[in-house]
Amino acid sequence: MIITETTVREQIVATADRLFYAQGYNLTGINQIVEEAGVAKASLYYHFPSKEDLCVAYLQRRAEKWSAKLQKFLTGTNDPRECIIKCFECRSEYLIENNYSGCSYIRIIAEMPQRSKKINQRAILNKEGQRRFFIEKVKELKNTSGISTVDLANIIFLLFDGSTMQSQVYRDIAPVKNAIKALKVLI
Amino acid sequence: MIITETTVREQIVATADRLFYAQGYNLTGINQIVEEAGVAKASLYYHFPSKEDLCVAYLQRRAEKWSAKLQKFLTGTNDPRECIIKCFECRSEYLIENNYSGCSYIRIIAEMPQRSKKINQRAILNKEGQRRFFIEKVKELKNTSGISTVDLANIIFLLFDGSTMQSQVYRDIAPVKNAIKALKVLI
DNA sequence: GAACAGTCAGACAAGTTTGTCCGCATTGTT
DNA sequence: AACAATGCGGACAAACTTGTCTGACTGTTC
Numbered sequence: 001m002i003i004t005e006t007t008v009r010e011q012i013v014a015t016a017d018r019l020f021y022a023q024g025y026n027l028t029g030i031n032q033i034v035e036e037a038g039v040a041k042a043s044l045y046y047h048f049p050s051k052e053d054l055c056v057a058y059l060q061r062r063a064e065k066w067s068a069k070l071q072k073f074l075t076g077t078n079d080p081r082e083c084i085i086k087c088f089e090c091r092s093e094y095l096i097e098n099n100y101s102g103c104s105y106i107r108i109i110a111e112m113p114q115r116s117k118k119i120n121q122r123a124i125l126n127k128e129g130q131r132r133f134f135i136e137k138v139k140e141l142k143n144t145s146g147i148s149t150v151d152l153a154n155i156i157f158l159l160f161d162g163s164t165m166q167s168q169v170y171r172d173i174a175p176v177k178n179a180i181k182a183l184k185v186l187i
Numbered sequence: 188m189i190i191t192e193t194t195v196r197e198q199i200v201a202t203a204d205r206l207f208y209a210q211g212y213n214l215t216g217i218n219q220i221v222e223e224a225g226v227a228k229a230s231l232y233y234h235f236p237s238k239e240d241l242c243v244a245y246l247q248r249r250a251e252k253w254s255a256k257l258q259k260f261l262t263g264t265n266d267p268r269e270c271i272i273k274c275f276e277c278r279s280e281y282l283i284e285n286n287y288s289g290c291s292y293i294r295i296i297a298e299m300p301q302r303s304k305k306i307n308q309r310a311i312l313n314k315e316g317q318r319r320f321f322i323e324k325v326k327e328l329k330n331t332s333g334i335s336t337v338d339l340a341n342i343i344f345l346l347f348d349g350s351t352m353q354s355q356v357y358r359d360i361a362p363v364k365n366a367i368k369a370l371k372v373l374i
Numbered sequence: 375g376a377a378c379a380g381t382c383a384g385a386c387a388a389g390t391t392t393g394t395c396c397g398c399a400t401t402g403t404t
Numbered sequence: 405a406a407c408a409a410t411g412c413g414g415a416c417a418a419a420c421t422t423g424t425c426t427g428a429c430t431g432t433t434c
Contacts, residue, residue, distance in 0.1 A: 008411070024298050026213040030392060040412045042395085051392070101300065109356050110297035111211050113288065127356060145372060155346075155369040158362060162349020169296050169314060175345060182342040185332060186372065195381070217422060227382045229425085238422070375434100382429075390421060399412075404405100 009047045011037050017058050021101050025055060025111050055108070056122045062104040063126045069094060080140035081187055084156060085180060087133070091160065092176045095167050102168030106161065131157045138187075145186060155186065196234045198224050204245050208288050212242060212298050242295070243309045249291040250313045256281060267327035268374055271343060272367060274320070278347065279363045282354050289355030293348065318344045325374075332373060342373065 015037035019028040030051055034041045048054040073090040077083050095102075105123035112119060135153040143149055159179040166175035202224035206215045217238055221228045235241040260277040264270050282289075292310035299306060322340040330336055346366040353362035 107297040110294040158349040162345040
Protein backbone atom coordinates (compact mmCIF):
# COMPACT_ATOMS: atom_id res chain seq x y z
CA MET A 1 0.00 0.00 0.00
CA ILE A 2 1.92 3.01 -1.29
CA ILE A 3 -0.26 5.53 0.55
CA THR A 4 0.64 4.17 3.97
CA GLU A 5 4.30 3.84 3.11
CA THR A 6 4.79 7.44 2.16
CA THR A 7 2.46 8.63 4.88
CA VAL A 8 4.45 7.09 7.70
CA ARG A 9 7.81 8.14 6.36
CA GLU A 10 6.47 11.57 5.56
CA GLN A 11 4.93 11.86 8.99
CA ILE A 12 8.27 11.06 10.59
CA VAL A 13 10.18 13.63 8.56
CA ALA A 14 7.50 16.28 9.09
CA THR A 15 7.60 15.79 12.83
CA ALA A 16 11.39 15.70 12.95
CA ASP A 17 11.41 18.87 10.87
CA ARG A 18 9.08 20.65 13.24
CA LEU A 19 10.90 19.57 16.38
CA PHE A 20 14.48 19.92 15.19
CA TYR A 21 13.73 23.37 13.85
CA ALA A 22 11.90 24.55 16.95
CA GLN A 23 14.00 22.96 19.69
CA GLY A 24 17.33 22.22 18.08
CA TYR A 25 18.77 18.91 16.98
CA ASN A 26 20.51 17.88 20.18
CA LEU A 27 17.63 18.78 22.44
CA THR A 28 15.18 16.69 20.44
CA GLY A 29 15.11 12.99 21.26
CA ILE A 30 14.07 10.12 19.05
CA ASN A 31 11.46 9.18 21.62
CA GLN A 32 9.75 12.54 21.35
CA ILE A 33 9.72 12.32 17.57
CA VAL A 34 8.09 8.88 17.43
CA GLU A 35 5.64 9.87 20.13
CA GLU A 36 4.48 13.06 18.45
CA ALA A 37 4.55 11.51 15.01
CA GLY A 38 2.33 8.71 16.28
CA VAL A 39 4.53 5.98 14.83
CA ALA A 40 6.46 3.08 16.29
CA LYS A 41 10.12 3.48 17.00
CA ALA A 42 10.79 0.42 14.86
CA SER A 43 9.15 2.20 11.94
CA LEU A 44 11.47 5.13 12.28
CA TYR A 45 14.51 2.89 12.30
CA TYR A 46 13.07 0.99 9.38
CA HIS A 47 13.18 4.14 7.25
CA PHE A 48 16.24 5.82 8.72
CA PRO A 49 19.35 3.96 9.87
CA SER A 50 20.12 6.62 12.48
CA LYS A 51 19.15 9.99 13.89
CA GLU A 52 21.90 11.43 11.75
CA ASP A 53 20.21 10.23 8.56
CA LEU A 54 16.91 11.62 9.75
CA CYS A 55 18.66 14.93 10.21
CA VAL A 56 19.88 14.89 6.62
CA ALA A 57 16.29 14.31 5.48
CA TYR A 58 15.20 17.21 7.66
CA LEU A 59 17.76 19.55 6.11
CA GLN A 60 16.71 18.52 2.64
CA ARG A 61 13.07 19.12 3.48
CA ARG A 62 13.86 22.60 4.79
CA ALA A 63 15.72 23.39 1.59
CA GLU A 64 12.77 22.27 -0.50
CA LYS A 65 10.31 24.27 1.56
CA TRP A 66 12.35 27.43 1.26
CA SER A 67 13.01 26.88 -2.42
CA ALA A 68 9.33 26.38 -3.16
CA LYS A 69 8.36 29.46 -1.19
CA LEU A 70 10.96 31.59 -2.93
CA GLN A 71 10.00 30.40 -6.39
CA LYS A 72 6.37 31.26 -5.70
CA PHE A 73 7.38 34.61 -4.30
CA LEU A 74 9.42 35.51 -7.37
CA THR A 75 6.77 34.55 -9.92
CA GLY A 76 6.36 37.39 -12.42
CA THR A 77 9.50 39.20 -11.36
CA ASN A 78 12.14 39.46 -14.06
CA ASP A 79 14.36 42.33 -13.04
CA PRO A 80 17.37 40.80 -11.24
CA ARG A 81 17.65 43.68 -8.80
CA GLU A 82 14.02 43.26 -7.89
CA CYS A 83 14.56 39.51 -7.55
CA ILE A 84 17.33 39.95 -5.02
CA ILE A 85 15.34 42.39 -2.91
CA LYS A 86 12.28 40.16 -3.07
CA CYS A 87 14.41 37.27 -1.89
CA PHE A 88 15.05 39.18 1.32
CA GLU A 89 11.38 40.09 1.66
CA CYS A 90 10.57 36.44 1.23
CA ARG A 91 13.05 35.64 3.96
CA SER A 92 11.30 38.06 6.21
CA GLU A 93 7.99 36.27 5.68
CA TYR A 94 9.64 32.90 6.16
CA LEU A 95 11.11 33.92 9.51
CA ILE A 96 7.81 35.21 10.81
CA GLU A 97 6.00 32.07 9.66
CA ASN A 98 8.59 29.90 11.38
CA ASN A 99 8.71 31.74 14.68
CA TYR A 100 12.17 33.22 14.05
CA SER A 101 13.93 29.89 14.02
CA GLY A 102 16.69 31.15 11.77
CA CYS A 103 18.58 29.08 9.21
CA SER A 104 18.45 25.34 9.75
CA TYR A 105 21.82 24.70 8.11
CA ILE A 106 23.64 27.32 10.12
CA ARG A 107 22.00 26.08 13.29
CA ILE A 108 23.07 22.52 12.64
CA ILE A 109 26.67 23.56 12.08
CA ALA A 110 26.54 25.71 15.19
CA GLU A 111 25.37 22.68 17.14
CA MET A 112 27.73 20.11 15.68
CA PRO A 113 31.10 21.78 15.11
CA GLN A 114 32.68 18.76 13.44
CA ARG A 115 30.84 15.70 14.52
CA SER A 116 28.94 14.39 11.54
CA LYS A 117 30.32 14.55 8.02
CA LYS A 118 27.02 13.59 6.43
CA ILE A 119 25.19 16.45 8.08
CA ASN A 120 27.94 18.95 7.53
CA GLN A 121 28.15 18.17 3.84
CA ARG A 122 24.41 18.40 3.35
CA ALA A 123 24.30 21.77 5.11
CA ILE A 124 27.12 23.19 3.03
CA LEU A 125 25.52 21.83 -0.13
CA ASN A 126 22.35 23.73 0.62
CA LYS A 127 24.23 26.89 1.53
CA GLU A 128 26.08 26.74 -1.76
CA GLY A 129 22.76 26.55 -3.56
CA GLN A 130 21.69 29.82 -1.99
CA ARG A 131 24.99 31.43 -2.91
CA ARG A 132 24.67 30.32 -6.51
CA PHE A 133 21.24 31.94 -6.70
CA PHE A 134 22.77 35.29 -5.83
CA ILE A 135 25.66 34.83 -8.23
CA GLU A 136 23.28 34.19 -11.11
CA LYS A 137 21.17 37.19 -10.30
CA VAL A 138 24.17 39.49 -9.92
CA LYS A 139 25.49 38.35 -13.28
CA GLU A 140 22.28 39.65 -14.85
CA LEU A 141 22.77 43.06 -13.25
CA LYS A 142 24.77 45.78 -14.85
CA ASN A 143 27.31 46.05 -12.10
CA THR A 144 28.30 49.66 -11.42
CA SER A 145 29.69 49.27 -7.94
CA GLY A 146 33.28 48.64 -8.89
CA ILE A 147 33.17 45.28 -7.11
CA SER A 148 33.52 42.08 -9.09
CA THR A 149 30.39 40.05 -9.78
CA VAL A 150 31.29 37.18 -7.49
CA ASP A 151 32.42 39.49 -4.70
CA LEU A 152 29.17 41.39 -4.89
CA ALA A 153 27.17 38.17 -4.78
CA ASN A 154 29.17 37.01 -1.79
CA ILE A 155 28.47 40.25 0.01
CA ILE A 156 24.75 39.88 -0.65
CA PHE A 157 24.97 36.31 0.59
CA LEU A 158 26.71 37.63 3.68
CA LEU A 159 23.87 40.07 4.32
CA PHE A 160 21.39 37.28 3.76
CA ASP A 161 22.91 34.93 6.32
CA GLY A 162 23.72 37.71 8.74
CA SER A 163 20.21 39.08 8.73
CA THR A 164 18.65 35.63 9.05
CA MET A 165 20.85 34.92 12.03
CA GLN A 166 20.29 38.23 13.76
CA SER A 167 16.55 37.98 13.22
CA GLN A 168 16.63 34.77 15.20
CA VAL A 169 18.68 36.35 17.96
CA TYR A 170 16.46 39.41 18.30
CA ARG A 171 13.23 37.69 17.29
CA ASP A 172 12.53 40.58 14.95
CA ILE A 173 12.77 41.19 11.22
CA ALA A 174 14.54 44.54 11.64
CA PRO A 175 17.89 43.02 10.62
CA VAL A 176 16.38 41.89 7.31
CA LYS A 177 15.08 45.42 6.73
CA ASN A 178 18.56 46.73 7.41
CA ALA A 179 19.98 44.28 4.91
CA ILE A 180 17.57 45.55 2.29
CA LYS A 181 18.71 49.12 2.99
CA ALA A 182 22.28 47.96 2.38
CA LEU A 183 21.22 46.26 -0.84
CA LYS A 184 19.73 49.49 -2.16
CA VAL A 185 23.11 51.16 -1.76
CA LEU A 186 25.09 48.28 -3.22
CA ILE A 187 23.00 47.40 -6.28
CA MET B 188 44.28 30.21 50.61
CA ILE B 189 43.23 32.69 47.94
CA ILE B 190 45.53 31.28 45.27
CA THR B 191 43.91 27.87 45.32
CA GLU B 192 40.41 29.31 45.46
CA THR B 193 40.71 31.37 42.31
CA THR B 194 42.77 28.73 40.60
CA VAL B 195 40.13 26.03 40.89
CA ARG B 196 37.27 28.28 39.82
CA GLU B 197 39.37 29.69 37.01
CA GLN B 198 40.39 26.23 35.94
CA ILE B 199 36.75 25.18 35.73
CA VAL B 200 35.71 28.17 33.65
CA ALA B 201 38.73 27.84 31.38
CA THR B 202 37.97 24.20 30.69
CA ALA B 203 34.27 24.84 30.20
CA ASP B 204 35.16 27.65 27.83
CA ARG B 205 37.43 25.42 25.77
CA LEU B 206 34.97 22.54 25.59
CA PHE B 207 31.74 24.50 25.10
CA TYR B 208 33.35 26.53 22.36
CA ALA B 209 34.89 23.56 20.58
CA GLN B 210 32.12 20.97 20.95
CA GLY B 211 29.00 22.97 21.66
CA TYR B 212 27.13 23.40 24.92
CA ASN B 213 24.73 20.49 24.66
CA LEU B 214 27.36 18.02 23.55
CA THR B 215 29.62 18.81 26.49
CA GLY B 216 28.85 17.04 29.75
CA ILE B 217 29.65 18.14 33.27
CA ASN B 218 31.61 14.94 33.75
CA GLN B 219 33.95 15.74 30.90
CA ILE B 220 34.51 19.24 32.26
CA VAL B 221 35.45 18.12 35.76
CA GLU B 222 37.61 15.34 34.37
CA GLU B 223 39.60 17.55 32.01
CA ALA B 224 39.76 20.38 34.51
CA GLY B 225 41.16 17.97 37.06
CA VAL B 226 38.78 19.06 39.79
CA ALA B 227 36.11 17.32 41.83
CA LYS B 228 32.53 17.49 40.74
CA ALA B 229 31.62 18.83 44.17
CA SER B 230 34.00 21.75 43.57
CA LEU B 231 32.24 22.65 40.36
CA TYR B 232 28.86 22.64 42.04
CA TYR B 233 30.36 24.58 44.93
CA HIS B 234 31.16 27.46 42.56
CA PHE B 235 28.28 27.15 40.10
CA PRO B 236 24.74 26.19 41.07
CA SER B 237 24.10 24.60 37.67
CA LYS B 238 25.49 23.99 34.20
CA GLU B 239 23.43 26.95 33.08
CA ASP B 240 25.32 29.29 35.41
CA LEU B 241 28.60 27.88 34.23
CA CYS B 242 27.48 28.68 30.71
CA VAL B 243 26.83 32.30 31.64
CA ALA B 244 30.37 32.50 33.05
CA TYR B 245 31.65 30.99 29.81
CA LEU B 246 29.87 33.60 27.70
CA GLN B 247 31.22 36.37 29.89
CA ARG B 248 34.73 35.01 29.59
CA ARG B 249 34.45 34.87 25.81
CA ALA B 250 33.29 38.49 25.75
CA GLU B 251 36.23 39.55 27.88
CA LYS B 252 38.71 37.66 25.73
CA TRP B 253 37.38 39.21 22.55
CA SER B 254 37.20 42.65 24.08
CA ALA B 255 40.78 42.48 25.32
CA LYS B 256 42.03 41.27 21.97
CA LEU B 257 40.19 44.00 20.10
CA GLN B 258 41.40 46.72 22.40
CA LYS B 259 44.98 45.59 21.94
CA PHE B 260 44.48 45.39 18.21
CA LEU B 261 43.14 48.94 18.00
CA THR B 262 45.89 50.54 20.06
CA GLY B 263 47.23 53.56 18.23
CA THR B 264 44.39 53.69 15.74
CA ASN B 265 42.30 56.83 15.94
CA ASP B 266 40.56 57.12 12.58
CA PRO B 267 37.07 55.61 13.03
CA ARG B 268 37.01 54.17 9.53
CA GLU B 269 40.31 52.46 10.19
CA CYS B 270 38.98 51.24 13.55
CA ILE B 271 36.01 49.53 11.94
CA ILE B 272 38.11 47.81 9.31
CA LYS B 273 40.65 46.74 11.90
CA CYS B 274 37.83 45.26 13.94
CA PHE B 275 37.12 42.89 11.07
CA GLU B 276 40.79 42.08 10.65
CA CYS B 277 40.92 41.33 14.34
CA ARG B 278 37.95 39.03 13.89
CA SER B 279 39.80 37.22 11.19
CA GLU B 280 42.72 36.56 13.52
CA TYR B 281 40.37 35.53 16.29
CA LEU B 282 38.65 32.96 14.11
CA ILE B 283 41.92 31.41 12.99
CA GLU B 284 43.22 31.28 16.56
CA ASN B 285 40.03 29.59 17.71
CA ASN B 286 39.77 27.02 14.97
CA TYR B 287 36.81 28.70 13.24
CA SER B 288 34.43 28.18 16.12
CA GLY B 289 32.35 31.19 15.21
CA CYS B 290 30.50 33.42 17.65
CA SER B 291 29.80 31.88 21.04
CA TYR B 292 26.64 33.93 21.66
CA ILE B 293 25.11 33.11 18.30
CA ARG B 294 25.99 29.47 18.77
CA ILE B 295 24.32 29.34 22.15
CA ILE B 296 21.14 30.89 20.81
CA ALA B 297 21.21 28.51 17.87
CA GLU B 298 21.45 25.60 20.30
CA MET B 299 18.88 26.79 22.82
CA PRO B 300 16.03 28.46 20.93
CA GLN B 301 14.16 29.51 24.05
CA ARG B 302 15.19 27.29 26.86
CA SER B 303 17.21 29.35 29.30
CA LYS B 304 16.43 32.99 30.01
CA LYS B 305 19.69 33.56 31.89
CA ILE B 306 21.77 32.39 28.96
CA ASN B 307 19.69 34.13 26.34
CA GLN B 308 19.88 37.45 28.16
CA ARG B 309 23.62 37.21 28.65
CA ALA B 310 24.13 36.44 24.96
CA ILE B 311 21.99 39.35 23.83
CA LEU B 312 23.73 41.65 26.30
CA ASN B 313 27.09 40.80 24.75
CA LYS B 314 25.75 41.19 21.23
CA GLU B 315 24.41 44.63 22.09
CA GLY B 316 27.86 45.60 23.32
CA GLN B 317 29.32 44.80 19.91
CA ARG B 318 26.58 46.74 18.18
CA ARG B 319 27.20 49.80 20.36
CA PHE B 320 30.87 49.73 19.41
CA PHE B 321 29.93 50.12 15.76
CA ILE B 322 27.38 52.83 16.50
CA GLU B 323 29.99 54.88 18.33
CA LYS B 324 32.53 54.51 15.57
CA VAL B 325 30.03 55.40 12.86
CA LYS B 326 29.02 58.52 14.77
CA GLU B 327 32.62 59.68 14.50
CA LEU B 328 32.59 59.22 10.74
CA LYS B 329 31.44 61.88 8.37
CA ASN B 330 28.64 59.86 6.89
CA THR B 331 28.31 60.41 3.14
CA SER B 332 26.37 57.30 2.22
CA GLY B 333 22.89 58.75 2.58
CA ILE B 334 22.07 56.15 5.21
CA SER B 335 21.38 57.19 8.77
CA THR B 336 24.11 56.67 11.36
CA VAL B 337 22.30 53.92 13.22
CA ASP B 338 21.27 52.15 10.03
CA LEU B 339 24.82 52.18 8.79
CA ALA B 340 26.09 50.81 12.08
CA ASN B 341 23.48 48.07 11.98
CA ILE B 342 24.54 47.14 8.46
CA ILE B 343 28.16 46.90 9.57
CA PHE B 344 27.06 44.81 12.51
CA LEU B 345 25.18 42.60 10.07
CA LEU B 346 28.31 42.09 8.02
CA PHE B 347 30.24 41.36 11.18
CA ASP B 348 27.92 38.62 12.38
CA GLY B 349 27.33 37.26 8.91
CA SER B 350 31.00 36.93 8.13
CA THR B 351 31.76 35.38 11.52
CA MET B 352 29.05 32.83 10.97
CA GLN B 353 30.00 31.99 7.40
CA SER B 354 33.65 31.67 8.35
CA GLN B 355 32.63 28.96 10.76
CA VAL B 356 30.55 27.19 8.13
CA TYR B 357 33.28 27.26 5.49
CA ARG B 358 36.20 27.09 7.91
CA ASP B 359 37.80 29.94 5.99
CA ILE B 360 38.27 33.66 6.51
CA ALA B 361 37.16 34.53 2.98
CA PRO B 362 33.75 35.77 4.21
CA VAL B 363 35.49 38.27 6.51
CA LYS B 364 37.54 39.50 3.57
CA ASN B 365 34.34 39.92 1.60
CA ALA B 366 32.84 41.89 4.45
CA ILE B 367 35.83 44.23 4.41
CA LYS B 368 35.33 44.76 0.69
CA ALA B 369 31.74 45.74 1.42
CA LEU B 370 32.90 48.11 4.14
CA LYS B 371 35.19 49.91 1.75
CA VAL B 372 32.20 50.68 -0.45
CA LEU B 373 29.92 51.67 2.41
CA ILE B 374 32.22 53.89 4.48
C1' DG C 375 41.27 25.26 69.96
C1' DA C 376 37.04 25.62 67.42
C1' DA C 377 34.69 27.11 63.45
C1' DC C 378 34.81 27.63 58.67
C1' DA C 379 35.65 27.70 53.68
C1' DG C 380 37.43 25.05 50.09
C1' DT C 381 38.66 20.86 47.92
C1' DC C 382 38.84 16.00 47.09
C1' DA C 383 37.10 11.20 45.31
C1' DG C 384 33.52 8.85 44.17
C1' DA C 385 29.06 6.60 45.05
C1' DC C 386 24.45 7.43 44.06
C1' DA C 387 19.73 8.90 42.22
C1' DA C 388 16.64 9.47 38.67
C1' DG C 389 16.09 10.31 34.35
C1' DT C 390 17.39 10.51 29.44
C1' DT C 391 19.82 9.05 25.26
C1' DT C 392 20.19 6.12 20.80
C1' DG C 393 19.46 1.99 19.01
C1' DT C 394 18.08 -3.25 18.94
C1' DC C 395 15.01 -6.82 19.07
C1' DC C 396 10.83 -9.62 19.55
C1' DG C 397 6.36 -11.19 18.37
C1' DC C 398 2.42 -10.14 15.93
C1' DA C 399 -0.79 -7.77 12.49
C1' DT C 400 -1.79 -6.06 7.95
C1' DT C 401 -1.09 -5.62 3.15
C1' DG C 402 -0.06 -6.42 -1.84
C1' DT C 403 2.24 -9.59 -4.93
C1' DT C 404 3.40 -13.82 -6.80
C1' DA D 405 -1.67 -20.11 -0.30
C1' DA D 406 2.91 -18.35 0.47
C1' DC D 407 5.78 -14.52 0.91
C1' DA D 408 8.02 -10.09 1.53
C1' DA D 409 7.32 -5.52 2.92
C1' DT D 410 5.70 -2.53 6.29
C1' DG D 411 3.72 -1.42 10.43
C1' DC D 412 2.74 -1.81 15.54
C1' DG D 413 3.83 -1.70 20.73
C1' DG D 414 7.03 -2.09 23.92
C1' DA D 415 10.69 -4.30 26.44
C1' DC D 416 15.47 -3.97 26.71
C1' DA D 417 20.56 -2.65 26.64
C1' DA D 418 24.24 0.25 27.59
C1' DA D 419 25.65 4.46 28.03
C1' DC D 420 25.16 8.96 29.31
C1' DT D 421 22.87 13.19 31.65
C1' DT D 422 22.67 16.65 35.68
C1' DG D 423 22.85 17.05 40.22
C1' DT D 424 23.25 15.42 45.34
C1' DC D 425 25.52 13.65 49.03
C1' DT D 426 28.91 11.58 52.22
C1' DG D 427 33.16 11.67 54.57
C1' DA D 428 37.65 13.12 54.89
C1' DC D 429 41.27 16.36 54.50
C1' DT D 430 43.39 20.90 54.21
C1' DG D 431 44.54 25.78 55.63
C1' DT D 432 42.74 30.16 57.56
C1' DT D 433 40.56 32.93 60.96
C1' DC D 434 38.54 34.18 65.17
